[in-house]
Every structure is written in structure tokens, then in C-alpha cells.
Amino acid sequence: MLRIYARLAAINRYLTALIALAIIQGIALCICSLSTEELLESLCCGNVSLPVAFGLVAMMYxxxxxxxxxxxxxxxxxxxxxxxxxxSHWFASPLIMFSLAVLFFRQQPEYMTGIILIGLARGIGGAATWNKLAEGDADLASGLAALNAVLQLLFYPVYAWLFVAVLPRTIGVAGSGPEATVSQFAICVALYLGIPLLAGVVTRAILISVAGSEWYELFFMRRLLPLRSVSVLLTIVLILSLKAEEALAFSELFLLIAVPLTLFCxxxxAVAFYWSYARGDSYEHAATTSLSSASNNIELAIAIAFAVYGVDSAEAFTTVVAPFVEAPAMIALVTTAWYLNRKLFAPEQGAHRLPPNLANIGKSKLSSNAA
Incomplete structure (x- = not known):
């Protein structure tokens, strides 16, 4: 596991510690400053907080x-x-996260809604990072990221309305305050996913055509990607500066929210990896599909919770806990993928199983035995 930390970018390597510092900063700002909320309200355009909107787009871009x-x-x-x-992504994942949310937060519908929003947002960029560490199928990971981005733009509003407003009421669970509509979710998704998606497509097309793909990947993206983590950290500071009661009781709430998120991952x-292994797929395919299934587009969940329920809502507070859980959970799963590779997959001819060198990439033993 230490080897995985060493291969991460510096800001991602220490992201959990930085999030802890952001939590402390948010609590300190909450206690020491009484004007944070007034300042944010003065920077609004209609019902939209401009600093929050900018931060949410900066997370996604x-x-x-x-x-x-x-x-x-x-x-x-x-x-x-x-x-x-x-x-796995669009049927199993929403149902499993919905079940966990109801199981743990049936009596606290605001936190239940936050958990559900996280489960509906399927992994995009983060999944590619974990896939690279596990040495999965890079082309498949890229294709899944693009597919999930498009499908979220199309399906997330309907899914959010169905799982947040309709299904809880169907099974007799109270909703979290005023019922959100499909149109509310659709507008938020268009703003905080559609605009960054369009900007990302245009940016990628122009810069690659002008400077080439090597410069784009090795120079531009290496300098741009830290913006995502910085934006997440600033968002955490912002919301904790407004949620005094939750911030002061953070340890208990953190554990309550972290348990279903960890169980989901x-x-x-486990389900996706076993399914891929049983089908006789290669290790690369199994690692990519399982890590992609376990990850979430946390930035989108945070953006939707902020925009629909408010910056100081319990739903928004729940979503900002997810980055704190994601890094250690996904690193543990990457380590698990390596272990399963050594145990379940046959190395290619001439390859050596040397875990430190990550050379044990092969095909499923089920596939080898069938041949």
C-alpha cells in the first residue's frame, strides 16, 4: 500500500491529511467568524452563490x-x-447505495439523500487514477469515463428524482424537506456537468491539435489536475464554516456517513471483480471494471447537493465527507486488486510474478483452464 501512495501526485498522496486540515479550518472559521454567511449572501446572483458556483465548476473542469x-x-x-x-453502474450501484442509505439513515432523511446522490454519480476521472495505479486497461477506463460522463448528463436528473423523491415515499420513508423536481436536477446537471463537459471537450480538441497529445497529457494536465483537489478542499472549508452544529459533532457524523460509503465501495x-473473473476476462479488464464500479463522481454529487439543497444543508455536508473516505478506501482496493492478480490470474508466458515490479499481469485461470 505504501508503494501506491508513492506513485500518487503529491496533493493526492496527502489528500486525506489535507482534508482533515480543511475540516479544522472550516470549524475554526465557523467559530471565529460570524460574517461568513453574510459575505456569501452578498456575492449572490439571484439564488446562485457566485463563489460556490465557480468552485463547483472548477472541481469538474x-x-x-x-x-x-x-x-x-x-x-x-x-x-x-x-x-x-x-x-453494474446504472442498476446495481444505485440500488445498493439506496439500500445502504435507507438502512443507516432511515430516521435522518437529509443524510440519506446525500448518500443516495453520491451513489448515483458514477466514477469518471477518479476511476482513471485508480485504474492506472492498478495497471488496468487504460483504453477501457478512458471509454468508461467518457460513457459515464455522457450517461450522467442524460440520466442523472431522472435517477436523482426517482431515488430521492419517489422510492423513499414508496417504501414509507420520509423525504428530506421540500421535494426536488426533475427540472431542478436537470438544470443543475446542465450547469455543473454540461458546461465543464463542453469546456473539457473544446479544451482537449484545441490544445491537442495545436500542441500535440504528448504536451497535453504530460504538461497541461499535470498542472491542471491539482485544481480539482484544491477546489474540493476549499469547498469543504466553505461548508463547514456554515454548518456549526454538524462541524462540532463531526467525529460521530463522519463515522455514520463513512460506514455506508465504505461498504458500497x-x-x-467484490461483485464486479468476481463477475469479470468468472467470465474469463483478463486481469486488466477485471481491475478496470471493479475499480470503476467502486468509485463515484463525488464532484457532481457535491455540486448537485449544493445547488438543489443549499450550501449549508445536511445533504451538502454529507457529500463533502466522501472525499475523506474515497482515497484510503480506493487505495485499499487497488492493493486488493494486486493481491487477487497474484492469486487468481495466470502470468503470461515468460512473465515473472514479481509484485514489486507489477509484472504479474495475465489472464484469468478460468480462461486458461478452459483453453
Whole structure:
């Protein structure tokens, strides 16, 4: 696991510690300054807080620029590779996270809604980072990121309305305050996902055509990606500066919110990895699909919670806990993928199983035995 930390960018390597510092900063600002809320209200345009809106777009933009959209077309031509992932991402994941949210927060619908919003936002840029560390299928990871970005733009509003407003009432669970509508979710998704997505496509197309893909990946993206983590940290400071009671009781709330998020990651990883292994897929394919299934587009969940329920809402507070849980959970899952690779997959001819060198990339033993 220490080797994985060493391969992360510096800001991602210490992201958990930085988030802890952001929490302390937010609590300190909450206690020492009484004018934060008034300042934010003075920087509003209608019902939109301009600093918050800028921060939310800044969170999404680097991720959208990192997606290799050209990988989407080959993926769509391979139905066999798509349908298991589609089922995992858009049927199993929402239902599992909804079940966990109801199980843990049935009596606290605001936090239940925040958990559900996280589960509906499927992984995009973060999944590519974990896939690279696990040495999964880079082309498949890029294609899935592009596919999830497009599908979230189309499906997230309806899914959010269904799982937040309709299903809880159907099973007799109280909702979180005024019922949000499909149009509210659609507008927020268009603003905080559609605009960064369009900007990312345009940025990628122009810069690659002018400077080349090597410069774009090695120079531009390496300098742009830290903006995502910085924006997440500033968002955490902002929301904790407004949520005094929750901030002061953070340790208890953190544990309550972290448990279903961790269970979700572990469950989705285990189901997707086993499914891929049982089908006789390669390790690269299994690692990519399982890590992608376990990850979430936390930036989108935060943006939707902020825009629909408010900066100082319990729903928004719940979503900002997710980055604190994501890094250690996903690093543990990458380590698990390496371990399963050594135990379940046969190395290619001439390759050596040397875990430190990550050379044990092969095919499923089920596939080898069948041959």
C-alpha cells in the first residue's frame, strides 16, 4: 500500500491529511467568524452563490479535460465489454447505495439523500487514477469515463428524482424537506456537468491539435489536475464554516456517513471483480471494471447537493465527507486488486510474478483452464 501512495501526485498522496486540515479550518472559521454567511449572501446572483458556483465548476473542469473522448467509439462497438459494466453502474450501484442509505439513515432523511446522490454519480476521472495505479486497461477506463460522463448528463436528473423523491415515499420513508423536481436536477446537471463537459471537450480538441497529445497529457494536465483537489478542499472549508452544529459533532457524523460509503465501495468492487473473473476476462479488464464500479463522481454529487439543497444543508455536508473516505478506501482496493492478480490470474508466458515490479499481469485461470 505504501508503494501506491508513492506513485500518487503529491496533493493526492496527502489528500486525506489535507482534508482533515480543511475540516479544522472550516470549524475554526465557523467559530471565529460570524460574517461568513453574510459575505456569501452578498456575492449572490439571484439564488446562485457566485463563489460556490465557480468552485463547483472548477472541481469538474479538470476531470472533463482528462477524459479521452476518442476512446468512447471503440467501446460502443464492443457490446460484450459494455453491458456488464452498464448493469453494474446504472442498476446495481444505485440500488445498493439506496439500500445502504435507507438502512443507516432511515430516521435522518437529509443524510440519506446525500448518500443516495453520491451513489448515483458514477466514477469518471477518479476511476482513471485508480485504474492506472492498478495497471488496468487504460483504453477501457478512458471509454468508461467518457460513457459515464455522457450517461450522467442524460440520466442523472431522472435517477436523482426517482431515488430521492419517489422510492423513499414508496417504501414509507420520509423525504428530506421540500421535494426536488426533475427540472431542478436537470438544470443543475446542465450547469455543473454540461458546461465543464463542453469546456473539457473544446479544451482537449484545441490544445491537442495545436500542441500535440504528448504536451497535453504530460504538461497541461499535470498542472491542471491539482485544481480539482484544491477546489474540493476549499469547498469543504466553505461548508463547514456554515454548518456549526454538524462541524462540532463531526467525529460521530463522519463515522455514520463513512460506514455506508465504505461498504458500497467494497461491495461494488467484490461483485464486479468476481463477475469479470468468472467470465474469463483478463486481469486488466477485471481491475478496470471493479475499480470503476467502486468509485463515484463525488464532484457532481457535491455540486448537485449544493445547488438543489443549499450550501449549508445536511445533504451538502454529507457529500463533502466522501472525499475523506474515497482515497484510503480506493487505495485499499487497488492493493486488493494486486493481491487477487497474484492469486487468481495466470502470468503470461515468460512473465515473472514479481509484485514489486507489477509484472504479474495475465489472464484469468478460468480462461486458461478452459483453453
Amino acid at each position: 479538470p476531470t472533463m479535460c482528462a477524459i479521452r473522448y476518442e476512446s468512447l467509439a471503440p467501446l460502443l462497438r464492443s457490446i460484450r465489454r459494455i453491458w456488464p459494466v452498464f448493469v 467494497v461491495t461494488m468492487f
